[in-house]
Amino acid sequence: MLAAPVDVVPESPDLLHEPKWDGWRCIAFRETDGVYLQSRAGRNLTTYFPDITRAIRTLPHGVVLDGELIVWERGRTNFAQLQRRVTAGRGLLRLVHDCPAHYVLFDLLADAGGQVVLNLPLSERRVRLERLLADAPAQLAVTPQTTDMRLVADWLLTWTVAAGIEGVVSKRLAGRYEPGRRGWWKFRTRIVTEAIVGGVTGSIRNPDTLLLGRFDRRGRLRYTGRTHPLTGLQRTELAGLLSPLRPRQHYSAAVVHPWPEPLPASWSGQLDRPEPLRYVQVEPSAVAEIDADVAFEHGRWRHRVRYARFRPDMSVYDVPLLLGEEEGYFGDLG
Incomplete structure (x- = not known):
């Protein structure tokens, strides 16, 4: 039943x-x-x-x-x-x-x-x-x-x-x-919290879903989950807010993104292993407010989360740390 x-x-x-x-x-x-x-x-x-x-x-x-x-x-x-x-x-x-x-x-x-x-x-x-x-x-x-x-x-x-x-x-x-x-x-039970946008499926100008991350205690951006498909209005909004990776002077070669591409199948946290996920890496400088449940493991949300809104008022360093690495990591229970 x-x-x-x-x-x-x-x-x-x-x-x-x-x-x-x-x-x-x-x-x-x-x-x-x-x-x-x-x-x-x-x-x-x-x-x-x-x-x-x-x-x-x-x-x-x-x-x-x-x-x-x-x-x-x-x-x-x-x-x-x-x-x-x-x-x-x-x-x-x-x-x-x-x-x-x-x-x-x-x-x-x-x-x-x-x-x-x-x-x-x-x-x-x-x-x-x-x-x-x-x-x-x-x-x-x-x-x-x-x-x-x-x-x-x-x-x-x-x-x-x-x-x-x-x-x-x-x-x-x-x-x-x-x-x-x-x-x-x-x-x-669901939470309202924030995460850093590190990639998208689709394209930067027409994103289908967002790939999200948080910093761990060592300052590394770790993958934490993926959103449900975005609505038409959300795609339009985000198209003007997300940026491709920017070259940095201290890199001697190409810009290095902290996550592999494609995203490994094992990162999804599912019992039945899916295929590796192709995605577009973006500059990890945008903060998204999300609605998530409390099921997670390996520091990742096991189920997809819902994108709520863009948070231009927040720095990526205002986002809570990796799931499980700080007190109150569940965010605000709603």
């Missing part, structure tokens, strides 16, 4: 709210001869999470669970550690030992013996899920739920920074579980 994005958290006495965890959605099948873990896209994740399959083996045969795979690091979720599970190879067992995963569960699709419970109301599925996991290993945790909007506000204002949740998912207390249907609602 899926969730439709919303701009505000819906309020109603017949709704429950849960934290939206920054991890991998996963359906777990406790089969007679073992455990099978399946991603939202249908990918087999079983071999990458021996710690989770071991925990699920303690549950009765026939159980089917829905939840989020996460890894904690220093009290926050760390999405990059999940990605390392896929590429660890022979180092997987060491990684499992050093960075164990957790499976945060929010739904039960089949109970002990394979009893399908999709048509039961969410409230009853929740009771069964809690009963099922009462004596389960600590790596299998039931996600918090609430009907209290004050607690929801606390999650959004405090847990976003402290624990790394992405927002809130809202569900009907009496709702059935309907695979493939967007019958839930998800609100993502």
